[in-house]
Amino acid sequence: MRRSPCCDKVGLKKGPWTPEEDQKLLTFIEEHGHGSWRALPPKAGLERCGKSCRLRWINYLRPDIKRGKFSLQEEQTIIQLHALLGNRWSAIAAHLPKRTDNEIKNYWNTHLKKRLIKMGIDPVTHKPKTDSIGSSTPKNVANISHMAQWESARLEAEARLVRESKQLLPSPPPPPPVQPHLGYTSSAQLDDKAIARSRRPHCLDVLQAWRGVVSGMFGINKENLESPTSTLDFPASSLPIVTAGFNGDLTATLEYGTSSGTCKEKLEHSMSLHELTYPTEGAWLMDSFRVENENGGGITNRMGDLADIVDCNSTVAGDHNLNECCGGCSIVDENNNYWEGILN
DNA sequence: AATGTTATCAACCGCATTTGA
DNA sequence: ATCAAATGCGGTTGATAACAT
Numbered sequence: 001m002r003r004s005p006c007c008d009k010v011g012l013k014k015g016p017w018t019p020e021e022d023q024k025l026l027t028f029i030e031e032h033g034h035g036s037w038r039a040l041p042p043k044a045g046l047e048r049c050g051k052s053c054r055l056r057w058i059n060y061l062r063p064d065i066k067r068g069k070f071s072l073q074e075e076q077t078i079i080q081l082h083a084l085l086g087n088r089w090s091a092i093a094a095h096l097p098k099r100t101d102n103e104i105k106n107y108w109n110t111h112l113k114k115r116l117i118k119m120g121i122d123p124v125t126h127k128p129k130t131d132s133i134g135s136s137t138p139k140n141v142a143n144i145s146h147m148a149q150w151e152s153a154r155l156e157a158e159a160r161l162v163r164e165s166k167q168l169l170p171s172p173p174p175p176p177p178v179q180p181h182l183g184y185t186s187s188a189q190l191d192d193k194a195i196a197r198s199r200r201p202h203c204l205d206v207l208q209a210w211r212g213v214v215s216g217m218f219g220i221n222k223e224n225l226e227s228p229t230s231t232l233d234f235p236a237s238s239l240p241i242v243t244a245g246f247n248g249d250l251t252a253t254l255e256y257g258t259s260s261g262t263c264k265e266k267l268e269h270s271m272s273l274h275e276l277t278y279p280t281e282g283a284w285l286m287d288s289f290r291v292e293n294e295n296g297g298g299i300t301n302r303m304g305d306l307a308d309i310v311d312c313n314s315t316v317a318g319d320h321n322l323n324e325c326c327g328g329c330s331i332v333d334e335n336n337n338y339w340e341g342i343l344n
Numbered sequence: 345a346a347t348g349t350t351a352t353c354a355a356c357c358g359c360a361t362t363t364g365a
Numbered sequence: 366a367t368c369a370a371a372t373g374c375g376g377t378t379g380a381t382a383a384c385a386t
Contacts, residue, residue, distance in 0.1 A: 106353050
């Protein structure tokens, strides 16, 4: 038996929802769940098509929706995720609890996109616009770079302040569960992973990447810039001492809260986080990311972002990845080379 | 105060994918 | 395996608010 035809749209109401309609939909879903959206409107006494009801519920009536101004942390997350995922709003929304894809999309189009454009950054590629490179004077180029740094530094620093202020609260959220590092994945573990993935915070360091790209592409020595006071700057005690541009193997030490790991491998201008051993899965506050060459030189970059460690025993034995969303880490060495921890 | 312009965001539309008869 | 319905997603529109002239 074939399904009955889709709702004919004759006589169905369109346009803004009235409070009465909202109440009908809310009451019905609270009592019966939504089940089939197509069948819902007549049952709920609504002269709307199921699609419209679904949209209204998902984007407005759901109880687990946060509305109102986006926090700096959320802004940063959206920018970072957009750099990785593009206009995949539902995927981005999946990493921003209580925000809808529609809301994020609107916020991107009305706020964030414009902000990037204003900064001379292509909102599609998240890189400085090439035409501005070609047509701008060195001074303008420096200004664009500087603006990008300012903006990234501002977001980063303010987000950090928020985090730090949260840490002062009396009852911080519990740390991620510590799991034994086993060589296999059971179905129960998979379930736990699925739950962990749905709950985990996500972040990338694309703002750092901007900085790297900006300074790298423009060939600007950041010391020549009026650097904003920013947590993004390398601390004086760990200024780059690398001399050979990372020739040879690299050893990276990553510290996640109380945990740490190391990796060795170099791939052109990216660094794969192979052979990295993590004691546990979960989300960790990434305190620092240090890369050293074989001569013992190295740089430390304070990250301050949350990094997720998942799939400790992933498809390739012995490889340990940052999760598929988190692009890992990006750093800029003293020669303005841009380094990025990539996904495997 | 009137008018024009810009910003915002809820909602719609069409297409792609998934589901299930 | 097929195909239409159902669902989900992203682009776009349009009503309204806010702001500028």
